[in-house]
Amino acid sequence: MRFLALALLLAPAAAFSSPERQDKIKVLIVDGQNNHNWAAMTPFMKAQLEKSGLFQVDVSTSPPSAPGKKKDETPEQAADREKKAAGMKGQWDAWRPKFSDYKVVVSNYNGQPWPEPVQKDFEAFVNGGGGVHIVHAANNAFPQWGEYNKMIGLGWRDNKFGDRVTLDDKGEPQREKAGTGPGAGHGSQHEFVVTMHDVEHPITKGFPATWKHATDELYHGQRGPAENMKILASAFDDPASKGTGAREPMLWIIPYGKGQVVTNVMGHENGKALQCVGFVTIMNRTCEWLATGKVTLPVPAEFPKPDAVSLVK
Numbered sequence: 198m199r200f201l202a203l204a205l206l207l208a209p210a211a212a213f214s215s216p217e218r219q220d221k222i223k224v225l226i227v228d229g230q231n232n233h234n235w236a237a238m239t240p241f242m243k244a245q246l247e248k249s250g251l252f253q254v255d256v257s258t259s260p261p262s263a264p265g266k267k268k269d270e271t272p273e274q275a276a277d278r279e280k281k282a283a284g285m286k287g288q289w290d291a292w293r294p295k296f297s298d299y300k301v302v303v304s305n306y307n308g309q310p311w312p313e314p315v316q317k318d319f320e321a322f323v324n325g326g327g328g329v330h331i332v333h334a335a336n337n338a339f340p341q342w343g344e345y346n347k348m349i350g351l352g353w354r355d356n357k358f359g360d361r362v363t364l365d366d367k368g369e370p371q372r373e374k375a376g377t378g379p380g381a382g383h384g385s386q387h388e389f390v391v392t393m394h395d396v397e398h399p400i401t402k403g404f405p406a407t408w409k410h411a412t413d414e415l416y417h418g419q420r421g422p423a424e425n426m427k428i429l430a431s432a433f434d435d436p437a438s439k440g441t442g443a444r445e446p447m448l449w450i451i452p453y454g455k456g457q458v459v460t461n462v463m464g465h466e467n468g469k470a471l472q473c474v475g476f477v478t479i480m481n482r483t484c485e486w487l488a489t490g491k492v493t494l495p496v497p498a499e500f501p502k503p504d505a506v507s508l509v510k
């Protein structure tokens with residue numbers, strides 16, 4: 198009996214400190230608002246990260262967006278809307294993701310500004326060495342947040358917002374000044390070839406020089422301060438798909454404080470782009486590199502070929 202009691206006493210402690218859980222890299226996915234189906238995207242991304250065996254993934258979901266003011270709303274409707282908005286203030290005051298508990302934050306968020314304390318916590322997290330992975334429309338968020346713009350370098354903004362960066366035929370970055378050329382947009386969705394500009398970086402070491410990405414939006418005309426960008430991959434934005442005719446950056450790294458921010462503008466939709474083995478490989482290897490500075494996860498045999506897409510089964 199005494200033995201049993203002792204065993205029961207020790208059991209939870211043993212489970213809590215099991216080496217498997219301790220050794221895993223802690224990743225936080227932030228979502229809750231997005232013009233994309235974040236509620237379907239996040240579970241897929243979480244599952245893919247966890248399937249690698251390296252990560253323990255938590256999710257922090259923000260409060261929903263406040264109801265918008267309707268045209269010709271009645272006084273009752275206005276009062277109801279204001280009541281809902283007031284209720285949300287409490288939810289926002291309670292939403293304080295603890296970034297500092299994690300090595301890496303993956304943003305699947307594109308919505309209203311985070312409360313200032315959350316913004317400050319996020320800045321402190323990256324300044325202190327935290328890693329951030331920005332996925333697709335997460336670079337649309339927060340145009341008014343200066344430090345965020347520095348972290349992402351280029352965001353979904355109009356052409357007056359900042360410079361644009363394209364790559365020439367040799368893969369050299371070219372700046373186009375604010376106010377000239379296209380602002381943020383994309384042509385029609387299609388499969389497109391991704392060209393690598395660095396296959397020695399740990400994230401992309403061993404990638405083929407080119408590979409075909411599954412049906413996606415090819416972001417173009419992204420704008421921002423674009424300082425200290427290390428561009429790992431680009432794609433030619435074919436005018437035949439209503440593109441700009443320029444080579445647009447797809448994947449890049451920007452150092453911020455002691456941390457690093459890796460932006461991948463691919464990944465529009467669950468069911469297509471997100472299931473590309475290329476997208477998943479980038480996400481998993483990015484999170485490992487952000488956490489440890491090294492990458493041990495292999496480039497899988499089923500990685501897309503120059504002329505053939507490959508989806509996660």
Ligand code: ZN
Pocket residue numbers: 233333334414464465466
């Ligand atoms: Zn999209």
